[in-house]
Amino acid sequence: MASTIPSKTRAYRLPKNEGIRSLVLEEEPVPKPKDNEVLVKVHAVSLNYRDLLIASGTYSVRVKPNVIPASDMSGTIVSLGSDVKGWQVGERVCANFFLDYVFGEITDEIIETALGAGVDGVLTEYRAFPTHSLVKVPDNLSHIEASTLPCAGVTAYNSLLGPRPVKAGETVLCIGTGGVSIFAAQIAKASGAGAIVTSSSDDKLELAKKLGAKHGINYKTHPDWEKEVLKITNGRGVDHVIEVGGPGTFDKSIASVRLGGNIYILGIVAGLNEVSSVPLKILQKGINVRGVLVGPRSSFEDMNRLIEVNNVKPAVSKVFSFEKAKEAYEFLQAQKHVGKVVIQVAQD
Known part of the structure; x- marks a missing residue:
């Protein structure tokens, strides 16, 4: 050889x-x-x-x-x-x-x-x-x-199956239709949870549903998309947010998550803006906020087992x-x- x-x-x-x-x-x-x-x-x-x-x-x-x-x-x-x-x-x-x-x-x-x-x-x-x-x-x-798998897959896995693992029956909000968000929707489904995905494109949302998302919200049609999230969850809010937008979407993520829910900060795709009121909002809802830096090889190996058992593509x-x-x-x-x-x- x-x-x-x-x-x-x-x-x-x-x-x-x-x-x-x-x-x-x-x-x-x-x-x-x-x-x-x-x-x-x-x-x-x-x-x-x-x-x-x-x-x-x-x-x-x-x-x-x-x-x-x-x-x-x-x-x-x-x-x-x-x-x-x-x-x-x-x-x-x-x-x-x-x-x-x-x-x-x-x-x-x-x-x-x-x-x-x-x-x-x-x-x-x-x-x-x-x-x-x-x-x-x-x-x-x-x-x-x-x-x-190495960045997007492990980041999504380490978010949803890290210290506060997603449970069957919970709801995960995925911001956008990029690699991490789509992986998170697939991992949520494989774990028995439901995923809500946001996008500016109805075509992308249709594709996201085929890939495993349960609900899609077009944020151009619904600029106050956090209200749609609350409608879908009967006012409770989601259990987990895959937050790739950063400060540009963070306020809406806070409004979308339930009391005591979880937000995973993974990126700043939506750009930067004023965030001075964010700590108070996090405190008021008792939100667990975690910055996720991809993950260790051990998480990669665990994720690969989930992918094989559930035939995640x-x-x-x-x-x-x-x-x-x-x-x-x-x-x-x-x-x-x-x-x-x-x-x-x-x-x-």
Whole structure:
């Protein structure tokens, strides 16, 4: 098998941070795995909103110079370091978003190991990974589907099945139809809960319902969409909110959640605004607010079991070839997607 590994690989890099046009495709030597590493042939990479921020130089976490972008991949092991045990050539794997986050609480040191920021990412044909960062791809998923799991999937799972797990019969509000929100709707359904999804597009809402959401609210038709949430829940409010909008939607999320409910802060897609009254509103309703930083490898492994048992299929909106990575970024930026945007690096 090792004889089929080329000496050169192609990788995208960001020598500048001036937006999508900064992406440059370069040829580099294929890395040699260290003693505790495996070399992976990357098959598929999925993009996140964070990748747009990194390309434009507006990401809030340190990014190494000339970084290889992207954090989410699925690939096949093609060679093993000398000390590797428990992994075989030919196994399909994903890498955890934070390479060194195996279990427990996150630390500053772990944050530095985020793929595509503190360390080189996965938008490349071959990459070496430490074995402690890897999980097996669920048997029911293709590489394209599995590439969507490391950030969006684990974030949604860690939100809904973390310290305050979703219960059967509860209701989850998912803001928008991006990757995390759609995964959360699917995980809610697999857990016996119902999901309400918001969008500005009726077509997107129809698709979200096919993917597992129980209710959809068009926030263009219903600008006071929190009132629709309360109608659907008979005035009680939802038990959990997947809050990817940030300050731009937070007031409405607070109005939508029940007394003692849970809000998971995952992003700032809706932009920033005045938030000075937020602490009082949280106190008045006894809301549990939790910032979710993706999750450890242990959560990834737990999620993969849920995906296999319930045959959850990630929502892939569009697939681009490796050569058309810039177009994939542009498609994500245009926000026309439902679920995930994927770059196919190699054929399955």
